[in-house]
Amino acid sequence: MLNRRSILSAAAAGVVAARAPKPLRAATKKFDAIVIGSGLSGLNAAMLLEEQGMKVQVLEGRNRVGGRVYTLMNVPGRPEAAGELIGGNYARMIDTAERLGLDLIPPVELGAARGWLYRIKEQNILPEEWPSHALNPLEGDDRQLMPDRLLFILAHRNNPLSGRALDDWILPEFQKYDIPFSKYLRETLGYNEEIINLMNVVVHTDHVDNTSALHEIRRYAVGEFNQSAALANSERPASLQVKGGNSLLPFAMSESLENGVLLNKTVHTIDDNGSSVSVTCNDGREYQAGQVVCSVPYPVLRHMKFTPRLPMIMESAIDEIDYGISIQVHFLIKEKFWEKDGLPSSIWTDGPMERFAVLARGENGEETSAISFINGVEAFKYDYMTDEQVAAYTLQELARIRPSTKGALEPIMVQSCHRDVHGSGDWVFWRPGQVTKYADNMRARHGNIHFCGEHTALLERGMEGAFESGERAAFDVLDLVG
Ligand SMILES: Cc1cc2nc3c(=O)[nH]c(=O)nc-3n(C[C@H](O)[C@H](O)[C@H](O)COP(=O)(O)OP(=O)(O)OC[C@H]3O[C@@H](n4cnc5c(N)ncnc54)[C@H](O)[C@@H]3O)c2cc1C
DSSP: OOOHHHHHHHHHTTOTTSOOOOOOOOOSSSEEEEEEOOSHHHHHHHHHHHHTTOOEEEEOSSSSSOTTOOBOTTSTTOOBSSOOOEETTOHHHHHHHHHTTOOEEOOOOTTTTTOEEEEETTEEEOTTTGGGOTTOOOOGGGGGSOGGGHHHHHTTTTOTTTTSOTTGGGSGGGGGGOSBHHHIIIIISOOOHHHHHHHHHHOSSSOGGGSBHHHHHHHHHHHHHHHHHHHTTOSSOSEEEETTOTTHHHHHHHHHSTTOEEOSOOEEEEEEOSSOEEEEETTSOEEEEEEEEEOOOHHHHTTOEEESOOOHHHHHHHHHOEEOOEEEEEEEESSOHHHHHOSOSEEEESSTTOEEEEEOOSTTSOOOEEEEEEEGGGGGGGGGSOHHHHHHHHHHHHHHHOGGGTTTEEEEEEEESSSSTTOOOSSEEOOTTHHHHHTTSSSOOBTTEEEOSGGGOSSOOHHHHHHHHHHHHHHHHHHHHO
16 A cells, blocks of 8 residues: 555655555445545545545535536536636646546636726726726836736735745744735735725635735745746646536546445534444435545534534634635626627626626637626625526626626526535635634544545645645545554
């Protein structure tokens, strides 16, 4: 059996692909390991454990696999409702996709079709007008930066984590940045409130005041690492997508498992008696295994009962750590409204609709559908609306700020990453002080229960973070059972 050190170094070299022969292992329990959740982290853990000869069963609460990887297969152009861009340096994810025979292609990003119209303080602004516009709060060369790019470029300046090792963010020397992001932008980088307000439109967390600056500077440092394949003029583009939809990856991963994934199995209780763990689902069924890997995100974990109880520090991390929320409305395009008013087809606003983008995902770059994408603080009010009300509200707001859209769009789907009982949000985020308090306490095993999920990743974030965490949890299991 591979040990942790050899596998970690293999992973660093991007060669986890080399599958070891499967040693036979006597099953003393019904399963050697149960994995809860079929997102990328759980599936990766299950594949690695099975490769090492363990008898594994994955239990998934939803009626589909993939968790926060969810391609809307029935919407024209197959937009991604969740995990979208695969970073050029996502070694584990790219390697797994390639091993499973999937093709990776450069992505079509939001706003790629015919550019953005900016709508700021109720005024329509064309990209060419922005550098000299009276509402542009920037100075000097920065005035050329478009509003949607401000967060990514301005907040990254003088990034103390730039060029550092990916896991340096939890070192004590960086705790001085575990402060409100707005304070960092104002006092360390010297931006005024107008600039900070424009950046706040894009943050995926709930607000720049409630977000740790350390979370954000880590985000940009990791992003820089993942783009470095492109920066180094490598053959590989800065980001990728799975041809046919990212969901094809979790589908293929689950199909590769001997026992597949049992769907509609919402786990609510985990009892560890020291020699085996039993897991009970909402349908009353109980499953037993020697080890359990739990990949459930914290907002859902809050409702799960553990015996023995989790350590207090972990219980409070589970209670307090949140995920960014977002809501999307997908539309069919009945009429090319941009041909009527001659403006760019997508709209970036500082108002309640935030971003509305025409997606050009047809084979020849033709427009396939449109999406209204709201995240962060503006997304909260949508939690109090039904899907019909959300769709009606976005159509009404669109028609108000862009009359040519009236009658041109038909809502087909409202999709949110947090509005169901298995949902958490988009990505985990840290509030000021939380990195210092919790970042070191989220990976510890609890008896025979191991935790993974993007929120527990040390190096990467998002989908690659999910892979990394599943790998770490699998090695923890292997270390424990010898
Ligand atoms: C809108 C959006 C955009 C994103 N964009 C990107 C991007 O461009 N690039 C990127 O890298 N990442 C992106 N992400 C983040 C990325 O998708 C996630 O970080 C990653 O997929 C998380 O994987 P996971 O396995 O940790 O968690 P999940 O995918 O959430 O998996 C957890 C699984 O557990 C299941 N579950 C929950 N409760 C129970 C229960 N009680 N019993 C059994 N099963 C349960 C869930 O149904 C789910 O399948 C995005 C996410 C969203 C929502």
